[in-house]
Amino acid sequence: MKIEDTSGQDVVLAKPSSKKSWLIGITTLVVLVMLFSIAAPALSSWSSGDASISRERVRLATVTRGDLVRDLSVQGRVVAAVSPRLYATGQGTITFMIDAGDVVTKDQELAVIESPELTNQLKQEQASLQSQTLELERQKIQARKQALANQKSVDLAKVVLVAAQREKRRADKAYQYHSISQIDFEKAQDDLQNAELVFKHAEQDALLNAESLAFDIKTGLLQVERQSLLVKELQRKVDELTLRSPVNGIAGNLAVKQKNQVSRNQPILSVVDLSEFELEVDIPESYADDLAIGMSAQVSVNGQTYAANLVTISPEIENNQVTGRVRFATTGEANAHPAGLRQNQRLTTRILMESKNDVLMVQRGQFLESSSGRFAYKVIDDVAHRVSINTGVRSLSNVEISDGLAQGDTIIISSTDQFNNAERVIISN
Structure with a gap:
């Protein structure tokens, strides 16, 4: 048996054309050059960058030009602008005429303090006054009687003087005609x-007695x-035992119980005048030197903004804060005074400390804390370059750029602590 080989399955292939091979090679080379030209900048950037970060992990903002308002946002507590507190004017038993929360009017009786000691003292002094008044009237009557007696003495002395003058004239004539003796003359x-x-002394005595009686x-x-x-003083104290409302308002909490000593x-107790409100705000100590009485403020109430002014600043610092008072504007504003405010209600207050027009500014971010405002990362072609900057006025939303950046520049405003002060950072997609 003859075993055949595989020669019957072989196929003769045609020799490839050299022209087609050249086309394939040229095409491959062109593709490689194009890929290299596209990847070269990226490779250069990657090779020159000190660090890299994903774009999703950073926040970017563009430097713009506009008006910048330096402001401060604080929480304010609504307090009554007029809230007088009443105190006991004497010792005794208290009797309230109203309850806490009652609406009261000015001069309305709120409470009475029963003080028998003070009332009795007033009656004693009134009796003493009446006694002294009667004694004075008696002195006046006695003075008139004494004046009458003095006048009587003067008149009698004058009669005696007139008689003596007549006898002297008679004696002069009689002595002239030698009708009387020398002794009688x-x-x-x-x-x-x-x-x-006698007449002279009577007149002098009358004058002295009149002066003495007048004294x-x-x-x-x-x-x-x-x-x-x-x-009158005791009467005032007794009248003040009746506590009256100094203003129209609502009676506050009673500090003592009914019929207590x-x-x-x-x-x-206190009376709250609900017609005028102020806001008590706690301001951080770092802003204390920048505040001044009269600064404008804006208060947000139920989605509306109301104009206000900073009217008082505490001279002392407590718990790293300064206490101030903000009063709602009363003229020149459509929403001058909000309605429906409640005591101790919390409201957001914006104090406007300074306004600058036409300045370079950028959105405020954590990069200020990371660099203390000394440098920022400016983004150019997905590469963040570290540049030195100078910042100026800062508001709640923006910060002034005084040097180092230009309008239209894009910078990273999120935290840059993770860059470790790198000169260039690659931002990847």
Whole structure:
């Protein structure tokens, strides 16, 4: 048996054309050159970059030009602008006429303090005043009687003087005609001098007695006036035992219970005037030196913005914060004063500290904390280059760029701590 070989299965192949091989080679070379030209910049960037990061992990922002307002956002607590607190003016038993939360009007009786000691003292002093007043009237009557007696003495002395003058004239004529003796003539002269002295002394005594009586009456008047002032003071204290509302509003919490004993100057209750509100804000210590009374502010209430002003700043710092008061604007604004505010309600307040026009600025981000505002990463063709910058005024949303960047530049505004101060960072897709 003859075993055949595989020669019957062989096929003669045609020799490939050399022209076709050249076309394939040229095409392959062109494709390789194109791929190399496309990949060369990327390879160059990768080779020159010190670090790389995914684009999804960074935030980019563009440097723009516009108006920048430096502001501060704080939480404010609504407090009544007028909220007087009433204190006990004396010691006694308190009786309230109202309950906490009642609506009260100005001068309405809120509570009465029963103080028997003070009331009794007032009655004693009133009786003393009445007694001194009667004593003064008695002194006035006595003064008139004494003045009448003095006038009587003067009149009598004058009558005696007139009689002595007449006897002197008779004696002069009689002595001229030698009708009386020398002794009788001299006696008439002595009687006249005596009458003149008596009349003169009577007038002087009357004047002195009148001055003395006027002095006594003036002293009595001063004593009565002093006693009257004392009674008025005690009456004022007794009247103040009735506590009255100083404003229209709502009675606050009662500090003591009904019919309890209270001491002088003890807090009793407060009255809240709900017609005027202010915001008490706690401001970080770092902004304390930048604040000034009169700065504009904006308060957000139920989606609306209301104009306000910073009216007070605390002179001391507590818990690294400064306390201030913001008052709603009352003129020139459509929404000057919001309605429906409640005591201790929390509201967001924006204090406008400074405004600058036409400045370079960029959106605020964590890169400021990472670099302390000294440098930023400017993005050019997916490569972030580290550049030195100078920042200026900062607001809640933007920061001023005073040097190092130009309008239209794109920078990384997210945290750059992970770059470890690299000069160039590749941003990959």
